[in-house]
Amino acid sequence: xxxxxxxxxxxxxxxxxxxxxxxxxxxxxxxxxxxxxxxxxxxxxxxxxxxxxxxxxxxxxxxxxxxxxxxxxxxxxxxxxxxxxxxxxxxxxxxxxxxxxxxxxxxxxxxxxxxxxxxxxxxxxxxxxxxxxxxxxxxxxxxxxxxxxxxxxxxxxxxxxxxxxxxxxxxxxxxxxxxxxxxxxxxxxxxxxxxxxxxxxxxxxxxxxxxxxxxxxxxxxxxxxxxxxxxxxxxxxxxxxxxxxxxxxxxxxxxxxxxxxxxxxxxxxxxxxxxxxxxxxxxxxxxxxxxxxxxxxxxxxxxxxxxxxxxxxxxxxxxxxxxxxxxxxxxxxxxxxxxxxxxxxxxxxxxxxxxxxxxxxxxxxxxxxxxxxxxxxxxxxxxxxxxxxxxxxxxxxxxxxxxxxxxxxxxxxxxxxxxxxxxxxxxxxxxxxxxxxxxxxxxxxxxxxxxxxxxxxxxxxxxxxxxxxxx
Numbered sequence: 001x002x003x004x005x006x007x008x009x010x011x012x013x014x015x016x017x018x019x020x021x022x023x024x025x026x027x028x029x030x031x032x033x034x035x036x037x038x039x040x041x042x043x044x045x046x047x048x049x050x051x052x053x054x055x056x057x058x059x060x061x062x063x064x065x066x067x068x069x070x071x072x073x074x075x076x077x078x079x080x081x082x083x084x085x086x087x088x089x090x091x092x093x094x095x096x097x098x099x100x101x102x103x104x105x106x107x108x109x110x111x112x113x114x115x116x117x118x119x120x121x122x123x124x125x126x127x128x129x130x131x132x133x134x135x136x137x138x139x140x141x142x143x144x145x146x147x148x149x150x151x152x153x154x155x156x157x158x159x160x161x162x163x164x165x166x167x168x169x170x171x172x173x174x175x176x177x178x179x180x181x182x183x184x185x186x187x188x189x190x191x192x193x194x195x196x197x198x199x200x201x202x203x204x205x206x207x208x209x210x211x212x213x214x215x216x217x218x219x220x221x222x223x224x225x226x227x228x229x230x231x232x233x234x235x236x237x238x239x240x241x242x243x244x245x246x247x248x249x250x251x252x253x254x255x256x257x258x259x260x261x262x263x264x265x266x267x268x269x270x271x272x273x274x275x276x277x278x279x280x281x282x283x284x285x286x287x288x289x290x291x292x293x294x295x296x297x298x299x300x301x302x303x304x305x306x307x308x309x310x311x312x313x314x315x316x317x318x319x320x321x322x323x324x325x326x327x328x329x330x331x332x333x334x335x336x337x338x339x340x341x342x343x344x345x346x347x348x349x350x351x352x353x354x355x356x357x358x359x360x361x362x363x364x365x366x367x368x369x370x371x372x373x374x375x376x377x378x379x380x381x382x383x384x385x386x387x388x389x390x391x392x393x394x395x396x397x398x399x400x401x402x403x404x405x406x407x408x409x410x411x412x413x414x415x416x417x418x419x420x421x422x423x424x425x426x427x428x429x430x431x432x433x434x435x436x437x438x439x440x441x442x443x444x445x446x447x448x449x450x451x452x453x454x455x456x457x458x459x460x461x462x463x464x465x466x467x468x469x470x471x
Contacts, residue, residue, distance in 0.1 A: 057196040059228040064185025064202060066232050074238065081181045084153055087237045087244055092327045101148045103363055103402035105141055112398050120390025127386070128379065128395050131172040136163070138174050146177040147370050150224040153180040154233035157201055158220045160381055170385040175220060175378070178203055184211060186231055198231045218381065222373045224366075236333070243329045250326070254319045271304030280305075363402045371399055 060067040065077070074080040087093050111129040113121035132140045143158065150156040156177065163173040178201065187200040201219070203212045223233035237244075266288050270276055280302040287299045288307070299307060374397045383394055414433070417423035427447050434442060 107402040114393035116392030118390040120388040125395035150222040154235035
């Protein structure tokens with residue numbers, strides 16, 4: 001685009017910068033060097049050092065509300081929460097969420113001392129385990145269940161509450177959940193270098209409407225797929241919304257279609273004379289709309305009016321197959337389609353194992369998210385009030401892998417490795433295998449003996465024999 005004088009916008013900008021450079025050159029003293037180009041060093045010096053951040057995360061927010069959503073159904077957080085609560089009650093999505101959460105809640109959790117290995121490190125790890133399991137009217141597993149709510153809503157926040165006990169230490173009283181539906185807004189830092197970071201959650205009490213500010217420094221905040229530091233993360237149910245909505249609508253259509261196919265759509269034939277009162281037509285419309293094939297089915301007709309069934313079109317759709325496909329899309333979102341393979345009498349064992357392998361990877365990824373939140377938020381907060389002499393670093397919370405152990409695969413691997421002389425079983429290995437198979441502990445008088453096996457007297461009978469040796 002050009003102006004009336006004939007110069008374009010780009011030409012005017014070029015002329016402006018040329019005049020500016022000429023003015024700077026004329027203002028320099030004779031013999032002075034040209035100014036240094038504005039490189040990364042120039043911007044680093046203006047930002048307070050070469051290691052300071054220059055860019056921003058790019059999270060769009062205003063007045064404490066995240067403004068990243070493009071779907072109209074989820075732009076308002078209260079409205080999004082209503083969708084998530086309704087979706088959780090769907091039978092397929094509920095099964096999917098339980099399949100994700102139950103194995104994680106069943107896996108055992110322990111604490112491990114710091115790598116320094118001092119007596120103080122061990123004492124700190126033992127105390128951490130005790131305080132996790134001695135909360136006031138709250139179990140650690142219930143807290144884990146609260147944190148797993150981040151899968152449903154995209155995030156979860158639990159407030160850390162401490163209490164001083166008889167030994168003088170600040171014990172963990174509770175890690176109280178703060179309902180996602182009570183979120184009013186987020187409070188962001190005002191400093192330029194931290195304006196993308198959340199300082200606190202502003203909660204509205206649903207009973208008194210009071211606003212409560214919960215600092216992030218005393219909370220365990222878990223996000224699921226939180227892009228650009230989004231404190232609300234991204235719910236797993238968000239990506240399932242379209243398929244779920246199709247299933248919901250088609251199931252309603254299917255129910256109505258079955259009902260209409262049995263009795264047909266009722267059609268009222270009015271007399272040609274048209275001598276029907278307006279009130280009678282209104283009552284007739286209401287009666288036809290509420291007609292159902294049940295024990296209370298009846299309708300009272302004005303004189304001269306007949307009701308006849310009207311069949312649907314001959315074009316048929318297999319709505320059940322469409323619903324099945326959408327349900328598989330929902331389960332396939334987290335590689336859980338193997339949950340329906342047996343129901344449909346299709347699929348191979350190899351396909352089931354492959355799907356389960358990816359599903360287990362998804363479970364382990366969720367574990368890592370929660371462990372990072374606990375070890376980076378909860379543990380440092382606890383030990384900022386509790387110090388153990390000789391402690392070299394913080395203890396950590398550890399979590400066993402979820403799911404059942406394939407005992408046959410482990411025994412086969414041990415036998416193969418031992419037969420090829422690549423592996424020498426020890427008492428520690430046997431203790432581990434006995435624990436996995438829930439066998440009794442190895443007797444103390446049999447420790448330190450080699451694992452020798454006699455030839456079975458009959459095929460199919462396995463009789464172990466131990467020989468005492470000096471090691």
